[in-house]
Amino acid sequence: MDIFRLTPDPSGNIAWPTLSTTKKSVVTVGAFDGLHRGHRRVIARTVERAKELNAYSVVIMFDPRPAFVHAYAKAHAGMDVPANVHDPDAITAVDARLRMLSAMHVDYVLIVRYTLAFSEKSFRFFLGQLVGKVGMRLLVLGEDARMGAKLEGDIKKIQDLAAATGVFELEVITDDDGKVRVPAQFKPIAPEEPGEPGDPLAGLNKDERRSWSKKNNAREVRSVSSTNVRYLLSQGRVRDANAILGHPHGVEGTVTHGEERGRTIGFPTANLEEPIEGYLPVDGVYAGWLIDLGPADDYERDQQELSGKPNPEEQQPLASVTVSDTPIVSHRFSSSAIDSRLAPESPFRWPAAISIGTKPTYSEQTGRNERVLEAYALTDDWIDLYGHRVRVEFEGFLRPQIKFDTTEELVDELKHNVEQTRDMLSK
Template structure:
């Protein structure tokens, strides 16, 4: 899979590559945040049609998320966000999306740095570029897709343009999933109060109760297969339900740094992630079962990223390291079951005076792991318990022991 990164100029224009002089392309366009089942359906259809027509399958991927860019501009006098502005609402980083696209068999991904100037171009201009530069014969979109200035290029408008010009076909994929769900308009993270995976609070409600709940929370309808729904579920600790929509485990990545090293003193040494380095959506505070994967030294990965971003060479532009698949694979020697804690360490915070939110993972292994300075991948499999204050170290150690047993049971399943 070839990967090309493009940055629009000040006028919003992009120097599109020419993927092939003799083959047409089947193209899809979007952010694909989370790469959930709906996204996979759209990209899978793109690959399917490309193989059918003997064409190239191309994904035009926008990064950062348009939602971040427009929200930042609204709060900062119409300015684009700087490169160091973190998108804490993004479910996945670009690397994770690229990994899944590779598994789906995509030929080429064009990562476009989304800017306000680029967003100001009309959908007609954008699609003209896709046809003229990328050789697009078919455009594949989900049912609610929209593009171009003011999102004027919805599916209906694009279908009309396709029929009028006859230069490309439009293929619409049902990417919505099984209906719709209700999500509070101003949803906020809420840590579950009980131990174990949280249940659906709307399960079992009759129509009158459901209407009352929706009115109280000013709930809005969203597709089941949507990044918004996944984000909502993770903000409530409902990892299993989120993973079902994703079609894979929810993932974050970050760099391991030195923490208080208190876990080592009580027999549970943890890999502490630098929160500023975390890529991916952090679920609500709590203790989770999952996996920890060593992705290798962070400085090496960063150097590779820099080289890839500055080069048009196809090999260097392939951003995702060649050994990622081997490291991530189930059963790899770089992977361990892990009890994952997100929160403020309430048992010790009064003593230490430290109340910042931390992410730490205890890898269940008999080996000593020296992961400082390494990039690690944390995969979430289930919610174990809320963050609570224990009476002392012994009580905490007993609970951590139970958490480890629960983690091993969940990951073994």
Template sequence: MNITNLVPDSSGLVTWPTLSVNRKSVVTVGSFDGMHNGHRAVIGRTVELANDNDAFSVVILFTPRPGVIHQYAKTHHGEQAPADITDPEQLMGIDQRLRVMAELGVDHVLLVQYTLAFAAKSFRFFLGQLVGKLGMRTLVLGQDAHMGAGRTGDVKAIENLALATGVFELDIVDDRGPGYTRIPQDISYAAPQEPGEPKDPTDGMTKAQLRAWSKSHQAKQARVWSSSNVRYLLSQGRIKDANAILGAPHGIEGTIIHGEQRGRNIGFPTANLDTAIDGYLPVDGVYAGWLVDLGEPDNDTANAANATNAITEVGGITPAASIPQPLDLTSVRSRLAPHSPYRWPAAISIGTKPTFETGHGEPERVVEAYAVTDDWLDLYGHRVRVEFTGFLRPQIKFDSVDALKAELAVNAKQAEEAAQDAQ
């Protein structure tokens, strides 16, 4: 898969690469945060049509998410957001999204830094560029897609343009999944109070009860297959429901740092993630899942531009900080494989270590993963992936270290059993 970083100039124009002088392309466009089943359906259809027509499959991937840029402008007098703006709502980082696209068989990913000047271009101008520069013969979109200035380019307007010009076709994919659901307007963390996977609070409600629940939570309608719904589920600890929409275990990635070594001292050494975490953190609690060693970043990134993952910068433009150089997709993919020696069942804790709180200052929210293995793991400085497969229990303050150790042993056993069930 070829990856090209593109940065619009100050007027919003992009120097699109020439993919071929005689081979056409099938294109889809979006931020694809989470790469859930709806996104997979759209990109899978793009690859399918490209293969059927001996064309390139092309994903135009926006970063940061457009909503982040427009929200910043709304609260900062119309200013452009800084290139290194953080996105705490992001489900999945660029590296993670690119890996899924590679697995789906995409030929080219054009990684475009999303700016206000770029967003101000009309959808007609944008699509004209794709036809003229990329040789687009087919555009693939989901049913609720919008693009261009003021989001005026909905699927109906684009379909009319395609029919009027005859230079490209529009292919619409039903990416909604099993319909619609209702989620709170403002998603906030709500930690489960009981052990075991949380249930849908609206399950079994009458219409009147559901209306009352929607009113009290200021709920809005959302597609079941949507990033917003996944964020809501993760914020409630409903890991299995979220994973069913994602089509794979939700994961976060980060670098292992030295912790306070309390886990090692009580017989449960944990891998502590740095606070710069890539991906959306579920609500506080203890989870079953996996710990995967992705290797030392310097070793991975040094070989990132290889035959299967070529990274180019059009026109010699240096990408902004928000467009990272991704890890070597081939190397990371082998480490993520189901029976990889770099992959271990894990009991994962997200929270503030209530048993060891001293009462001095604000407790720090941390992510720790205890790998269920007899091997000694030295992962300091390594990039790791932590995957979540189920909620085990809420964070609890134990009366003694011995009580904590006994519960950790139970959690480790639960994580190991969950891993065996998944194989």
């Protein structure tokens, strides 16, 4: 899989790469945050049709998320998102998405840095560029896809454009998974009771559902959607979120030194430093997995080499072209080394009891109330992961954060959580 990282110039124009002068492309477009089952249906069809047409399969992926860019601009007097600003609502880091796309045998991924100037380009101009520069013969989209300035380009208008020009075709992948209602402005709400929380609408009659929707200012969204995944994780409903994703939700980061209190009570944890890549579920204790991806410096160097991250001192691109001072940089991506660590039987993967929160038992005496993620690997020996890049995957919610009166009570509860984790993961 080859990757191009593309940055629009100040006017929003992109120097699109010419993938081939003779071979056409089958293209799909989106942020693909989370790469949930709906995304993968669209991408799998893109790959399938490309093979049928002897064409390249091309995924155009926006980063940062368009919604984040526009929200940031609204809060910062119309500014674009600076390169070092973290998006806490992104479900999945770009690196993780690239690993999944590689496993789906996509030929090319074009990562477009989404900017306000780029967002002002019409969908007609955008699609014309894809036809003329990327060789798009077929465009594959989900049925609710929209693109271009003010999201004017819906499926009907794109279909009309394809029919009028005759230079590309549109294939629409329909969604049969239904819709759900989600609060318009939901906030993380920690469950009050142990165990995986259920659907608050389950068992309600029509009037009760209407009352709930009104109280929460709920809106209808697709069941299989990034918005619904975000909502479920914000309520601690990990299993429901994982069912939509089609894989365990995970976050990634570098292990740093914490207070090291866990080691003194027999539960040494791996603490992740900020920023953590991926959407953090609501505060609580979870069962899941801790995966060592290797020393963070080695990981970053490898990703720079494999996925085209800018670092001119340490890497040479496969291809580099400059148009209007806007560089095109292409790299060939291979995630085999990381894939082996992520594999189910990998020696670098351990069951883990995971805590997200502010450590209420000790926050009064320490005066520290920052939100932290720490994972206790269920192994016989302590594992030194300081300075390592790790992935933490969530399988289920165990309990809310609790303030214990004594350390002994906390230790007893942690032992119980460890047994719960073993039991849940064994199933």
